[in-house]
Amino acid sequence: MRIGSLREWQSLACIPYLGILASLQLIDPSVANIALVKASDALQMHGAVLALGASVSTLAQAASVLVMGFFGDRFGRRRVLAASLLLALVGNLLSMLAGEPGLFLLGRALTGIALGSVLTGTFASVRFVTPAAGVSAALGLWNLLIVVGFISGSLIGGWMASIHWRLAFLLVPIICSGSLLLLPALLPAIPGNRALKPDLPGLASIAIAMVLFLFGINHAALGLRSPSFWLPACSGLLLFVLHITIERRSRQPIFPPRLYLRGFFAAAVINGIGWNVAQAVVQLQTSNFWQLVQGYNTSAVAFAQLPFLICFGLAGIYAGRWMGPGRRTLVLMAGGSLALVLGLALMAIVQVQTPYWQLLPALMLAGLGLAFVAVPQSALFVQEAPEDCFGSVLAFRTTSGQLGFAFGLAASGTMISGFGFHDLHSRMQAAGLGLEHLPQLDEQIRLFLRNSPISLEGSASQQLLTLLRESYTQGLAGTMLVVAVLTGLLFAISLLLLIIGREQQLLHQEGS
Numbered sequence: 001m002r003i004g005s006l007r008e009w010q011s012l013a014c015i016p017y018l019g020i021l022a023s024l025q026l027i028d029p030s031v032a033n034i035a036l037v038k039a040s041d042a043l044q045m046h047g048a049v050l051a052l053g054a055s056v057s058t059l060a061q062a063a064s065v066l067v068m069g070f071f072g073d074r075f076g077r078r079r080v081l082a083a084s085l086l087l088a089l090v091g092n093l094l095s096m097l098a099g100e101p102g103l104f105l106l107g108r109a110l111t112g113i114a115l116g117s118v119l120t121g122t123f124a125s126v127r128f129v130t131p132a133a134g135v136s137a138a139l140g141l142w143n144l145l146i147v148v149g150f151i152s153g154s155l156i157g158g159w160m161a162s163i164h165w166r167l168a169f170l171l172v173p174i175i176c177s178g179s180l181l182l183l184p185a186l187l188p189a190i191p192g193n194r195a196l197k198p199d200l201p202g203l204a205s206i207a208i209a210m211v212l213f214l215f216g217i218n219h220a221a222l223g224l225r226s227p228s229f230w231l232p233a234c235s236g237l238l239l240f241v242l243h244i245t246i247e248r249r250s251r252q253p254i255f256p257p258r259l260y261l262r263g264f265f266a267a268a269v270i271n272g273i274g275w276n277v278a279q280a281v282v283q284l285q286t287s288n289f290w291q292l293v294q295g296y297n298t299s300a301v302a303f304a305q306l307p308f309l310i311c312f313g314l315a316g317i318y319a320g321r322w323m324g325p326g327r328r329t330l331v332l333m334a335g336g337s338l339a340l341v342l343g344l345a346l347m348a349i350v351q352v353q354t355p356y357w358q359l360l361p362a363l364m365l366a367g368l369g370l371a372f373v374a375v376p377q378s379a380l381f382v383q384e385a386p387e388d389c390f391g392s393v394l395a396f397r398t399t400s401g402q403l404g405f406a407f408g409l410a411a412s413g414t415m416i417s418g419f420g421f422h423d424l425h426s427r428m429q430a431a432g433l434g435l436e437h438l439p440q441l442d443e444q445i446r447l448f449l450r451n452s453p454i455s456l457e458g459s460a461s462q463q464l465l466t467l468l469r470e471s472y473t474q475g476l477a478g479t480m481l482v483v484a485v486l487t488g489l490l491f492a493i494s495l496l497l498l499i500i501g502r503e504q505q506l507l508h509q510e511g512s
Contacts, residue, residue, distance in 0.1 A: 014129045015138050015185045018122040018146020021081070021362050024088065025119040026150040028111060029057060031157030032095075033170050034298065038165040045101050051330035056105050057112030062210040062402050065202050068117035068256055069395030072124055073388070076111040076192035082183055089176040096169035111172070114426055120395040127382050127390075128190050129281040139378045140320020143371065147313035151306065158298055193388065202254045205243035210399060212236035217403075255396065263501025267494040268380035269400045271333065274490030275373050276404030278340055281412045281483045282308065282366050284475055286347075286359070293352060293469045307360060311367030312374075319375040330498050331374040336372025337491035339365050344484035348477045352469050373491070412479050413471060418474020427467055435512035 033054065040050050072080045087110055094107030122142070130138040153171065161168035216233025219226060244260070247253040259265045282306065288302055290296040319332060343365030349358065378397070385393035 014186050014188075015126065015141050016145045017179075017182060018125055018129075019142045020149045020175075021085075022119050022122040022142065023146045023149025023153060025110050025115045026146065026176060027153030027157060027175075028088075028092070028115055028172050030150070030154045031109065031161060031171055032057070034158050034161045035165040035168040038161075039095075039104065041423065042165065043098065043101050043104055045104070049101050049105075049219075053101070053105060055214075057108045057115075058402065058406070059211050059214055060109040060112035061116035062214050062228075063207040064113045064298040065116040065120060065395045065398045066206060066392050066444045067198075068113070069120045069124070069391035070196070070198060070203070070254060070389075072121050072192070072391035074192045074194060074196045074198075074416045077121050077125050077128070077190040077391070078183065078187050079192075081187070082115060084114045084117035084121065085112075085176040085180050085183070087111075088118065089173040091132065092169045092172045096166045107169075116395075116398060119398055120391060123381075123397070124379070124391050124394045125187060125190060129188065135382060136323035136375060136379050137317075137320040139382075140318070140375050143316035143320075143374055144313040147309050147316075147359045151302075151309055155302055162298075178220075196388065197252050199247075199250055199252055199254045201246050202243060202250055204397075205239055205246055206254070209239035209243055210402070212227065212239060214378070214402065214406050217406040217410045220414055224506065253389075254392045256386065259384060259393070262384060263497045263499070263504050264380050265384040265501075266286060267497035267501060268377050268384065268397070270490055270497060271373060271377045271380075271494035272397055273404035273407075274487050274494065275370060275377065277408035277411070277490070278483065278487045279342060279370055280345075280408030281479070282344070283315070284409060285412055285416070286348045288364070289350065289473070289476055290356075293473055302355060303362070308363040308367040311364045312371045315368045315371035316375055319372050323376060325381060325454075329380065330495065330502075332372050333491075333498065334495055336369045336370070336374075336376075337488070337495065340373065341458075341484050343367075343369055343489070344487060345479050347480040348484075350473055350477050350480070352473045356446040368386025391417075408483075412483065415479040415482055416472060416475035418475070419478035420471040422471070424471065427471065 036050075036053060040046070045053050068080065068084065077460060091107045091110030091112075091114055094110065095104050096107075098104035098107060127135055127139050128141055144327065151161050153175070157168050157171045160171055181469065212232040213236025216231065216236060219232075221226040244257055247257045260269075286308075287301050287306065290301050291298070296304065319336075323329065343362045346362035346365065349362075381394055381397045
């Protein structure tokens with residue numbers, strides 16, 4: 001009786017524990033971005049080095065996440081999770097103690113590798129600690145705890161960063177240390193398959209392809225004609241095509257290329273890209289609007305986004321339970337897609353003086369829609385992943401998600417610039433401002449679009465600031481409409497692929 005109770009307690013506590021661990025992947029970049037402003041001054045990071053400081057964690061994660069998924073399959077998930085938590089601890093401590101930019105960047109890169117592995121390892125572990133009939137409900141709970149951890153960690157990390165930027169980098173090591181102590185008690189041993197062999201050409205080609213593509217996307221704000229954008233982005237796409245060719249000829253690919261031809265898997269990938277585009281735009285651009293246009297401080301922005309995050313977390317629980325036996329994924333994903341697109345479209349009402357309560361319905365709809373899409377999407381990845389490459393396939397969810405998130409950030413900034421600042425000269429003339437202010441305004445626009453502090457000098461500073469706010473808000477309204485259409489198109493494609501997947505499943509059953 002005592003043994004049974006212990007196992008039951010372990011099972012109940014394991015999913016929340018895995019969710020909190022997965023939230024580290026969101027907590028860390030959120031806190032690091034807050035701390036980066038003061039860290040860049042202290043370590044004399046400017047220009048390209050500062051840009052690398054903001055993106056190196058993501059690039060390192062993109063290059064390594066499939067490798068870490070493979071390690072989980074081969075060496076066992078609990079062992080790899082423990083090593084990843086240790087690596088995250090070391091990475092953050094290196095950044096915290098760094099006295100020069102190189103050590104800081106090394107710490108951020110190691111942290112990116114570690115936390116990508118933690119996210120993939122916790123996602124893969126949910127299936128192994130949950131009965132098959134309860135996987136969807138467990139994924140809903142896992143998503144809820146990610147949100148809870150993210151909200152709590154971001155608030156605490158922001159407070160620590162306000163005391164000193166080095167202190168902020170202590171938060172993740174504290175969480176990792178506690179998690180390591182609990183790991184043996186809460187997560188049962190999940191054996192690996194030592195017979196698996198690494199597919200080095202496949203892993204290397206997709207890692208380099210992802211880094212090149214993301215590097216290019218991160219430079220899209222410089223203009224679509226800039227070599228810093230199109231050269232690495234196009235090279236990454238070409239290398240991904242080469243990766244597919246290599247995998248089709250490999251005897252032991254990181255995962256079978258035929259998965260791309262399965263409707264369910266393709267639907268999950270396309271849906272994941274659309275989900276991450278929408279999530280990136282909602283979280284970043286509402287934050288920019290409240291902070292840069294309406295003057296909210298960092299804590300106020302965090303509280304303003306709470307309804308969006310709470311709706312996402314609670315709706316995830318409902319979505320997981322609703323996806324019980326006999327329920328169709330298509331219905332849930334269609335409803336979530338509609339709610340999310342409607343939420344994005346409603347945000348287009350935004351004006352400089354729009355009160356918070358008017359945006360609340362749009363935020364809540366977006367949160368509900370993201371949850372109703374995320375849970376079945378996660379379940380599809382779990383359903384489609386073969387046993388011998390389970391971790392690698394689930395890691396691909398992170399890979400495709402990074403593509404969507406990076407595209408959302410880059411595209412939204414470019415669209416806001418195009419919609420809001422295209423008639424800058426005429427706006428300046430209408431405001432009675434001379435063109436001598438144009439160089440100063442161009443510099444501030446670049447800072448504005450990167451969510452950076454604005455510093456305006458001179459007698460016309462208030463007029464320039466008003467012009468910036470009006471232009472940004474106009475650009476944001478147009479961007480939300482375009483993102484609503486783009487996201488709706490991606491979701492429509494994923495729903496069509498779901499129907500194709502269902503037909504493929506029926507044909508397979510008839511042929512068996």
